[in-house]
Amino acid sequence: MFFRCGWGFSGLTMYTVFGFQSLLTAILLLICTCAYILSLAPGLLDRNKTGLLGIFWKCARIGERKSPYVTVCCT
Numbered sequence: 001m002f003f004r005c006g007w008g009f010s011g012l013t014m015y016t017v018f019g020f021q022s023l024l025t026a027i028l029l030l031i032c033t034c035a036y037i038l039s040l041a042p043g044l045l046d047r048n049k050t051g052l053l054g055i056f057w058k059c060a061r062i063g064e065r066k067s068p069y070v071t072v073c074c075t
Contacts, residue, residue: 035063
């Protein structure tokens, strides 16, 4: 699936391909980043366990508890 984005006056056009592999890469990057942030500053994510920011806390927990599976997916 191709999406075309135009940039007004300059005529610059960019084509982006979104697929399953890109989505999986973005999700794994989010999980790994949240787990890393939680290891550095646990209070930052622990105070936001609910609501919209709770998604980052949940991703950090997935990164901690399912780390062998995340590692296999990353490789």
